[in-house]
Amino acid sequence: MLSPLLPAFLLDALLGDPRRLPHPIRLFGNIIAFFEQRWNRGQYRFQKGALLTILLVCGAWAIFYAAEQLLRPYPVAAYLFAVVFIFYGLANRSLIGEALEVEKVLSIEGLEAGRKRLSWIVGRDTSQLNATQIRTAVLETLAENLSDGVVAPLFYFAIGGVPLMFAYKMVNTLDSMIGYKSERYRQFGSFAARTDDVFNFIPARITALLMLLVTFRWNVVPFVLKYGPKHASPNSGYPESAMAGILKCRFGGPNVYHGVLVEKPFIGENQREITAKDIRMACAVNFAVATVAVLVIVLLRSYGT
Numbered sequence: 296m297l298s299p300l301l302p303a304f305l306l307d308a309l310l311g312d313p314r315r316l317p318h319p320i321r322l323f324g325n326i327i328a329f330f331e332q333r334w335n336r337g338q339y340r341f342q343k344g345a346l347l348t349i350l351l352v353c354g355a356w357a358i359f360y361a362a363e364q365l366l367r368p369y370p371v372a373a374y375l376f377a378v379v380f381i382f383y384g385l386a387n388r389s390l391i392g393e394a395l396e397v398e399k400v401l402s403i404e405g406l407e408a409g410r411k412r413l414s415w416i417v418g419r420d421t422s423q424l425n426a427t428q429i430r431t432a433v434l435e436t437l438a439e440n441l442s443d444g445v446v447a448p449l450f451y452f453a454i455g456g457v458p459l460m461f462a463y464k465m466v467n468t469l470d471s472m473i474g475y476k477s478e479r480y481r482q483f484g485s486f487a488a489r490t491d492d493v494f495n496f497i498p499a500r501i502t503a504l505l506m507l508l509v510t511f512r513w514n515v516v517p518f519v520l521k522y523g524p525k526h527a528s529p530n531s532g533y534p535e536s537a538m539a540g541i542l543k544c545r546f547g548g549p550n551v552y553h554g555v556l557v558e559k560p561f562i563g564e565n566q567r568e569i570t571a572k573d574i575r576m577a578c579a580v581n582f583a584v585a586t587v588a589v590l591v592i593v594l595l596r597s598y599g600t
Contacts, residue, residue, distance in 0.1 A: 298593045299374055303381035311388035319383050323468040326351065331473055335483040345486035348469055356462035363457065377457055384460045386444035387585045391578045394433045398574045401429055420551035430569035435546050437577045438538035439531045443467055445585045447498035453592045466494050492529050499530035502584065503537040509583040515540035525560040532562065539563040541580065542573050
């Protein structure tokens with residue numbers, strides 16, 4: 296039977312994440328918010344955050360594993376279940392769509408509209424950014440989320456099926472909601488942030504490798520090895536440095552997050568103007584990486600069976 300990964304990937308490429316459909320990640324977010332409001336107070340915040348992370352990640356795996364076991368006697372239903380939830384676990388079409396939408400708004404409606412549209416997808420303060428800074432933020436987001444939203448879910452699907460894929464999605468959702476270093480989340484979200492770092496360690500490096508593979512830019516390997524470890528995140532620097540090396544531009548530098556100036560190390564030295572062509576190139580790289588990753592996993596799983 297055709298791997299459920301192929302129709303799921305095609306669905307993502309065609310539909311992205313339709314906002315009108317219920318989505319398990321939104322449910323994950325609602326559950327995290329419910330417990331965060333009740334547990335992130337008083338004493339033992341780190342312990343409570345760690346407990347929440349362990350319970351939700353293990354719970355996500357257990358629910359999907361149980362669903363698979365219940366559906367095992369019904370092959371068609373089991374297959375459709377896998378297709379639907381792999382589709383929900385991928386986010387490449389939406390990621391590319393958001394990037395292109397920022398570029399469209401910036402090009403047609405101008406700087407202020409571009410800043411506002413960018414604020415929908417990044418955590419930094421966008422109110423003072425110029426056009427190159429807006430596009431740089433888009434490129435950084437494309438690179439980082441290619442790892443978090445595409446390659447990492449595929450990696451965990453490859454080694455543990457839908458249950459492990461959604462255990463990872465819970466880890467990533469926890470990190471995106473409570474894994475901040477602000478006063479509110481520093482203790483409560485610390486364990487979730489470190490767990491996300493562990494889960495993304497291998498996928499981030501695979502992502503950088505695949506980016507160089509699909510663009511035939513092996514000469515960028517020294518660049519990635521030089522700048523990848525300089526990022527504040529132990530993982531994000533690798534796909535970001537791969538993208539900066541491919542495009543021969545510079546990422547990083549100072550940005551404001553939640554009212555606090557954060558001095559990010561620069562990735563690269565070529566401080567050139569970023570253009571719409573760079574955005575389109577990065578989107579093409581993202582789609583090519585996702586396609587190659589899917590095909591490799593399908594082939595490996597077919598060979599294994």
